[in-house]
Amino acid sequence: MSGLGKLRVAVIGAGAAGLCAARHLLSRPDTFAPPVVYEVTKNIGGTWVYEAKVGYYDNGLPIHSSMYRDLRTNIPKEVMSFPDFPFAKHLSSFVHHTEVRKYLEEYCHHFRLWDHIQFGTTVASVTPVRVKNGWNGLAWNVTSNNGLDLSKSTTERFDAVMVCNGHFYDPYIPTIPGLEKFKGTLMHSHDYRSAEPLAGKSVVLLGAGLSGLDIAMELSNVDAKVILSHGQHPLTCPLPSGVQQAPPVTAVLDDGSLEFKDGKRAKPEVFLMCTGYNFTFPFLDEKVGVKVQEHLVWPLYKFLIPPAYPSLFIVGICRAICPFPHFHIQSQFVLSVLDGSFSLPTREEMEKDIELDIAARRARGISTRHILKLDSEQWAYNDQLAQLGGFQPLPRFWSNLYESNKVFRARDMLNYKTYNYTLLGEMEWAVHNLHGQQLQHPLPVEKQI
Numbered sequence: 001m002s003g004l005g006k007l008r009v010a011v012i013g014a015g016a017a018g019l020c021a022a023r024h025l026l027s028r029p030d031t032f033a034p035p036v037v038y039e040v041t042k043n044i045g046g047t048w049v050y051e052a053k054v055g056y057y058d059n060g061l062p063i064h065s066s067m068y069r070d071l072r073t074n075i076p077k078e079v080m081s082f083p084d085f086p087f088a089k090h091l092s093s094f095v096h097h098t099e100v101r102k103y104l105e106e107y108c109h110h111f112r113l114w115d116h117i118q119f120g121t122t123v124a125s126v127t128p129v130r131v132k133n134g135w136n137g138l139a140w141n142v143t144s145n146n147g148l149d150l151s152k153s154t155t156e157r158f159d160a161v162m163v164c165n166g167h168f169y170d171p172y173i174p175t176i177p178g179l180e181k182f183k184g185t186l187m188h189s190h191d192y193r194s195a196e197p198l199a200g201k202s203v204v205l206l207g208a209g210l211s212g213l214d215i216a217m218e219l220s221n222v223d224a225k226v227i228l229s230h231g232q233h234p235l236t237c238p239l240p241s242g243v244q245q246a247p248p249v250t251a252v253l254d255d256g257s258l259e260f261k262d263g264k265r266a267k268p269e270v271f272l273m274c275t276g277y278n279f280t281f282p283f284l285d286e287k288v289g290v291k292v293q294e295h296l297v298w299p300l301y302k303f304l305i306p307p308a309y310p311s312l313f314i315v316g317i318c319r320a321i322c323p324f325p326h327f328h329i330q331s332q333f334v335l336s337v338l339d340g341s342f343s344l345p346t347r348e349e350m351e352k353d354i355e356l357d358i359a360a361r362r363a364r365g366i367s368t369r370h371i372l373k374l375d376s377e378q379w380a381y382n383d384q385l386a387q388l389g390g391f392q393p394l395p396r397f398w399s400n401l402y403e404s405n406k407v408f409r410a411r412d413m414l415n416y417k418t419y420n421y422t423l424l425g426e427m428e429w430a431v432h433n434l435h436g437q438q439l440q441h442p443l444p445v446e447k448q449i
Helices: 017-024 097-109 210-221 322-338 347-363 375-389 397-411
Strands: 009-012 036-038 121-135 137-144 149-158 160-162 186-187 202-206 225-229 243-246 249-252 259-260 270-274 291-293 297-298 311-313 420-424 428-432
Touching: 009 017, 009 121, 009 137, 009 149, 017 036, 017 097, 017 322, 036 121, 036 210, 121 160, 137 160, 160 322, 210 225, 210 243, 243 420, 311 322, 322 375, 375 397, 397 420, 397 428
Parallel strands: 009 036, 009 160, 160 311, 186 270, 202 225, 202 270, 225 243
Antiparallel strands: 121 137, 137 149, 249 259, 291 297, 420 428
16 A cells, blocks of 8 residues: 555556556545556557557567558447547547547546656566555565666556556467468568558458458458458458458468368468457566466456456456447446455455356357457446446447447448447437438347336
8 A cells, every 4th residue: 555545556558448547546536546557658549559660669669559551440439439538529430540549648638647657668577465454465566667778677566457558469370281381471460551562462361350351441442352261151241342252271382372271272472361469468477377378368357357366457358349438347347346345256256257257158159269259248248347346337328339330330341431420318329321311220229227
């Protein structure tokens, strides 16, 4: 505890999740000392900071952002925002990444977060310490360095740590037999910035997640010949011109050609992997016992808390979610744990809860690597955290608008970002297409209970 009995919390990362954590900690000066936010780069915004360069900065640090030049959001700003800080009204629903970065900077100004961020600071280690009078008998030593200068390290003591280091910067390259035999250009979407360098080329793009689909559309605009290779059900919506589908790539043959699951082959100039990212927490002390296996970070109670060290919180690792509202809920839940308004179960009970939760997901046919993909289950998860922590849940229209956008996207991948949404009070919303025609809601609106 700090001198006045207030809890000192370290926040690792000043992307959207870290900023949200800091905003909520600062809103409770009765219980929490001002947080210390550690940020490795010189900017706030994490993955929303576009960097034209790929590879490494001049100071030798890796470029974290995977943002590409023309990215526009795939979630309408009406539900992408933090619930207590809407995007500017004049913006269209699907905003360019520069507007999201500007929005996060405005969030920083509004909630006065700038002074609490230590820029250019690398966190080297986060180590638990047993302390008699500490929160749950625990404290944390956080050792950080100024950039890459390891001689200038400082260690500070905290009551709790919120890890918000993001997970869109360490490319996941699947194991494909013979990959080293590919003779063309092999790249990952982490290093994709714009379509022009691939104009007119033949490309096999592996992965049909949102960035894979987005990049396929960009490549189509520069006349690339794209084979979209993926393991989902074939897409039924109209595809961009020059884009065809194929099952997953299973091997690279001796002559450098790619073989697909159906036995067909292709010999593209470019093999572009849109295969996602690895979770990595290099600073976490091994004894904390947080493991990453097959894209699952565990054991974490409510996807947040290691039962053996319940004052450490790993925020924002769930996937296929509406990120900013999700961070807003998770951060408030963390505060409810720390201030005692939610009493955590015992370590054994939390471990049992995790086991049962994972078993239930497996029983529904969810593979280990997809357990953190909440998708439509995120709404029940968010509501459960709000209920346990005793704070305001998300407004009811949130889930309906988000899920409706998913339906529009599946129907018309080429045009859904031209739609504009309008909020009409707490429960209702309307959507218009590019020509100003109001569209029907694709999903029933649940009634307020």
